[in-house]
Amino acid sequence: MATNDTAVLDDALARASTGDEAGFLELWRALQPRLLRFLRVLGCDDPEDVASETWLQVVRDLRTFSGSEEDFRRWLFTIGRHRVIDAARARARRPAVPMISSLDLLADRHLVEDQVLDGISVEGAVALLARLSPDQAEAVALRVIAGLETPDVAKILGKSAGAVRVALHRGLKSLAGDPAVRALAGRTGSGSTPRTLEEVDS
Amino acid sequence: MNSDLRSETGSPHPGVDRLFRTLTAGGTSAELAGEHDALAMFRTNVGPPAGPAAVPAGFAPSTRVFRFPVRWGVRLAAVAAAVAVGGTAAAAYAAVLPQPVQHLAHSMLGFAGVPDRQGSSAPGTSGRHGPSPQQPHPVQAGSTPATTPSGSPAGATGTASPTPGAGDLLLSATAASVHITAGSGAVIDGQLTRSGAGVQGVTVTLVERLAGHAAWRVAGSGPTTSDGNVAVSVPALTANAVFRLAVPGAVVSPSVTVTVSPPITAVLDVGPAGLADTLVVSTEYARAGDVAALQVQAADGSWLPLRYRPLGAGGQASFGLSGTRLANRAVRVVLLATVSHTAAVSNAEIVPPPG
Numbered sequence: 001m002a003t004n005d006t007a008v009l010d011d012a013l014a015r016a017s018t019g020d021e022a023g024f025l026e027l028w029r030a031l032q033p034r035l036l037r038f039l040r041v042l043g044c045d046d047p048e049d050v051a052s053e054t055w056l057q058v059v060r061d062l063r064t065f066s067g068s069e070e071d072f073r074r075w076l077f078t079i080g081r082h083r084v085i086d087a088a089r090a091r092a093r094r095p096a097v098p099m100i101s102s103l104d105l106l107a108d109r110h111l112v113e114d115q116v117l118d119g120i121s122v123e124g125a126v127a128l129l130a131r132l133s134p135d136q137a138e139a140v141a142l143r144v145i146a147g148l149e150t151p152d153v154a155k156i157l158g159k160s161a162g163a164v165r166v167a168l169h170r171g172l173k174s175l176a177g178d179p180a181v182r183a184l185a186g187r188t189g190s191g192s193t194p195r196t197l198e199e200v201d202s
Numbered sequence: 203m204n205s206d207l208r209s210e211t212g213s214p215h216p217g218v219d220r221l222f223r224t225l226t227a228g229g230t231s232a233e234l235a236g237e238h239d240a241l242a243m244f245r246t247n248v249g250p251p252a253g254p255a256a257v258p259a260g261f262a263p264s265t266r267v268f269r270f271p272v273r274w275g276v277r278l279a280a281v282a283a284a285v286a287v288g289g290t291a292a293a294a295y296a297a298v299l300p301q302p303v304q305h306l307a308h309s310m311l312g313f314a315g316v317p318d319r320q321g322s323s324a325p326g327t328s329g330r331h332g333p334s335p336q337q338p339h340p341v342q343a344g345s346t347p348a349t350t351p352s353g354s355p356a357g358a359t360g361t362a363s364p365t366p367g368a369g370d371l372l373l374s375a376t377a378a379s380v381h382i383t384a385g386s387g388a389v390i391d392g393q394l395t396r397s398g399a400g401v402q403g404v405t406v407t408l409v410e411r412l413a414g415h416a417a418w419r420v421a422g423s424g425p426t427t428s429d430g431n432v433a434v435s436v437p438a439l440t441a442n443a444v445f446r447l448a449v450p451g452a453v454v455s456p457s458v459t460v461t462v463s464p465p466i467t468a469v470l471d472v473g474p475a476g477l478a479d480t481l482v483v484s485t486e487y488a489r490a491g492d493v494a495a496l497q498v499q500a501a502d503g504s505w506l507p508l509r510y511r512p513l514g515a516g517g518q519a520s521f522g523l524s525g526t527r528l529a530n531r532a533v534r535v536v537l538l539a540t541v542s543h544t545a546a547v548s549n550a551e552i553v554p555p556p557g
Contacts, residue, residue, distance in 0.1 A: 016244075016248075019248050021241060021244060021245065024240075024241070024244045024248070025237065025240075025241060028237065028240050028241075028244075029229060029234060029237070032229060032233060032234065032236070032240070033228065033229030033230065033233040033234065034226070036233050037225060037233075045459075046444060046457070046459070048236060048413065048414060048415075048541065049411070049444065049457075051236075052236065052239065052240070052243070055240055055243065056243055056247070059243055059244050059247040059248050060247045062247075062248055063248065090456075121224070122224060122225070122227065122230055122233075124224075125221050125224040125225045126225070128221060129221070129225065144222050144225055144226065145225050145226065147226070172218055175215070175217075175218050175221065176215035176217070176218050178217075181215065181217040181218055181220075181221055182215060182217045183217065184216075184217035184220040184221060185215065185216040185217040185220060
């Protein structure tokens with residue numbers, strides 16, 4: 001998080017912990033998108049559901065919370081991560097509901113790839129990050145999306161800071177070698193630029 | 203890229219910077235769709251300001267958050283608070299959860315391990331409403347302490363269901379179709395069994411949570427047959443949703459997700475002399491701003507995107523086509539997936555040659 005953002009969210013957190021709705025909404029609006037992206041990178045089947053449970057636990061304990069905005073983020077994402085693990089365990093205990101693999105969904109995946117190439121979307125960015133190995137993806141997501149420092153990421157993952165740095169380095173190296181990521185460098189990102197038929201057919 | 207991260211790992215490629223900027227960009231409308239529900243949850247569990255911020259020292263998240271309360275129980279704890287605290291908080295939450303849901307939640311308090319008494323869900327009390335961390339998801343009745351403070355069985359208070367009793371009661375849930383056309387009906391099937399045998403004559407409630415919303419609501423109910431089977435219909439589902447079957451106070455099924463695909467139709471409007479045609483796409487149950495992609499069929503038969511357009515308020519979008527360059531080509535439109543619906547593919551149209 002940028003310094004200005006941190007100061008604003010520190011204030012919002014202090015207000016929210018006393019029951020101020022506007023303060024809570026500032027926190028929620030700033031962190032809910034990042035929480036959802038983090039959950040999606042982890043492969044969560046129902047990120048909205050898990051995110052709502054995460055916030056539920058947060059608001060129930062908010063009055064007794066003491067700490068900075070950075071502490072709050074660490075807390076929020078730690079709960080979110082545990083909820084994902086919880087959901088995975090629950091899913092393992094019962095038959096999974098099969099998701100369909102219809103043509104239209106395949107078509108959508110194809111389009112996501114094209115969106116990434118044309119001008120990256122949030123969904124496309126999350127999909128690219130999720131291509132990493134689980135260890136690398138989780139480390140990069142906590143470091144980048146959650147904006148946590150490496151020692152905090154290490155604590156959450158139960159690893160040494162050195163191991164996290166290795167995962168980050170390898171993850172970034174893998175991303176840099178991904179053709180879809182490399183293609184992002186020169187894109188304008190409009191996403192609506194028509195292609196020529198020659199480009200399409202080539 | 204975060205400067206600290208850059209110093210730790212270097213900056214391997216500008217594309218990675220671009221990727222990270224996107225990952226940390228402001229929220230999309232879909233990501234922020236649950237704001238109303240989040241605020242209701244906050245009101246219910248935290249309440250209005252109680253005075254100046256008192257920030258106790260020694261915050262130690264690990265002592266409070268590393269627990270695994272039952273997911274359903276946690277959600278119901280919030281609903282329970284709405285039922286228990288009364289006043290403005292409950293009134294606010296009632297806007298999200300209709301009365302039947304509150305009643306359902308109330309009857310499930312014991313199942314969720316939540317005391318049913320005034321003020322029992324006081325804000326900030328660390329959420330010890332659920333069962334212990336070792337307890338599994340409440341698919342199986344009897345795995346949670348089904349008692350209220352009075353010690354009576356948590357159960358079917360106010361429902362038509364006979365109390366099914368504790369023990370190894372199981373409730374399954376499946377969708378007749380896990381993917382349907384938006385606006386059509388969905389059917390959720392289930393079976394209530396005890397020790398492997400069907401339980402007859404119990405009213406099973408279907409609850410649903412629409413995509414992008416945190417609140418559950420009652421969608422219907424039905425009685426079990428002699429085999430313990432039950433089928434509950436939802437007349438018209440217009441957005442992706444998660445369903446659970448429940449016997450209040452006894453057992454809750456695993457969740458079932460049903461996704462919807464909006465109907466979409468493409469009509470080719472051939473312009474004068476066929477030089478400038480227009481492909482108009484119309485949808486139902488999609489939102490203004492959802493993105494439609496114009497696709498053209500390449501020589502190898504694959505479909506490739508040419509252009510993107512957001513839907514207008516009427517669920518329509520138009521694509522101008524060059525009759526010269528697209529002559530005899532097949533074109534179609536794909537509505538991109540959102541949190542509320544899956545992708546949808548229109549019919550294909552052949553662009554006639556000019557003249």
